Amino acid sequence: MTATHTEEVMNSLLRGEISATETYQQAMAKVHEEPDADELRQIHREHRAAANGLRQHIHGVGAQPDHGSNI
Numbered sequence: 001m002t003a004t005h006t007e008e009v010m011n012s013l014l015r016g017e018i019s020a021t022e023t024y025q026q027a028m029a030k031v032h033e034e035p036d037a038d039e040l041r042q043i044h045r046e047h048r049a050a051a052n053g054l055r056q057h058i059h060g061v062g063a064q065p066d067h068g069s070n071i
Contacts, residue, residue: 007063010054017051019069 024044031037058065 011066014054020047
């Protein structure tokens, strides 16, 4: 695997995590304070943390992380 391919794979994973956070934000806007809203918020935090970790890793290998889901 080349560095460029590795960067592409990491950015693909990052875009997936960004997409997940966007989806959970939309869901949370609809459920507000319903009983399962706390679970949605927790899952959203987990995806956000995963995205941030990927961003740090991408920066760590000297690459530029994507900024949006592009979906």
